[in-house]
Amino acid sequence: MEFNGKAHKFGNDVNTDYIISGKYKFKTLDMKELAKHVMEDLDPEFYEKVTAGDFIVGGTNFGCGSSREQAPLAIKYADVSAVLAKSFARIFYRNAINTGLPVVECDTDLIDQGDELKVDLSAGVIENKTKGTTIPIKPLPEVMIKILNDGGLAAHFRKFGGFNFG
Numbered sequence: 001m002e003f004n005g006k007a008h009k010f011g012n013d014v015n016t017d018y019i020i021s022g023k024y025k026f027k028t029l030d031m032k033e034l035a036k037h038v039m040e041d042l043d044p045e046f047y048e049k050v051t052a053g054d055f056i057v058g059g060t061n062f063g064c065g066s067s068r069e070q071a072p073l074a075i076k077y078a079d080v081s082a083v084l085a086k087s088f089a090r091i092f093y094r095n096a097i098n099t100g101l102p103v104v105e106c107d108t109d110l111i112d113q114g115d116e117l118k119v120d121l122s123a124g125v126i127e128n129k130t131k132g133t134t135i136p137i138k139p140l141p142e143v144m145i146k147i148l149n150d151g152g153l154a155a156h157f158r159k160f161g162g163f164n165f166g
Contacts, residue, residue, distance in 0.1 A: 001102065001121040001145060003081035005053035009113040010042055014058050015065030016092065018042050020074040022066075034070060035077035050078055055117055057108050058085035063092025072096040072103075082119055084108055084126070097144055100152030106137045121145060 010018075018041050024034055039046040039056070056075060062085035063071060072095050075083060082102035096103045104119060106126060111117065115130040124139035140148075150156040 001148060003053060003055070003102070003117075003119045003121075005055050005081050005117060006051070007055050007057045007084075007111050007113060007115045007117055008039075008043075008046065008050060009057040009108070009111065010039070010059070010062075012059035012086075013061045013064055014042070016063060016068055016071040017065055019063065019071040020068075022068075031070075031073050031077040034074040035079075038074045038078045038080075047078060050080060052079035053081045054079075055119070056080050056083045057111050058083065059108060060086045062086075062088050062103075063096070064089040067091040067095065069095045069099060072099045072101040076101040082121075084111065084117075084119070097147060098153040100148055100150075100155065102140075102148050104137050104140075106135050110135050121148075 020034055020038055021041055024037050036047050062083060071092060076099060082104055084104045084106055086108055087105060088103055093103055102121060110133060111128060115128050118127040118129060121140050122145060124137050126135040126137055147153055147156045150159050
């Protein structure tokens with residue numbers, strides 16, 4: 001899996017309420033509508049600035065806080081191709097993979113706001129096109145790549161009729 005896009009950088013401890021405020025949780029179940037509010041508490045203009053394929057870049061403990069699945073889903077529906085961070089809250093990480101949103105652990109100190117990136121999950125490398133540098137990442141296990149390619153765990157189950165990870 002390869003993705004190309006621009007980096008939108010945030011700091012450490014970006015919690016799920018910063019990703020999508022709880023005040024929207026009960027107003028709509030429409031993910032396209034929720035996506036319009038992604039990251040707005042940290043950057044009110046984020047949705048207007050992000051273009052399809054871009055990346056959210058965080059520091060440590062990205063996705064901490066509540067375990068709401070709306071957080072990775074809203075990011076995905078904002079057409080963000082992946083979230084890159086030094087570390088993720090375990091529940092957010094699991095929810096992201098289950099909903100089909102790629103999450104990548106890497107050294108994000110080497111990425112600045114607006115950098116153009118190419119992320120290759122299978123090869124385990126991020127190319128920072130802006131700086132002409134590469135950042136190694138731990139390649140995702142093949143089964144996770146399959147789940148992401150299928151659009152998430154539920155879609156993967158539908159495709160294979162259950163727990164067959166073929």
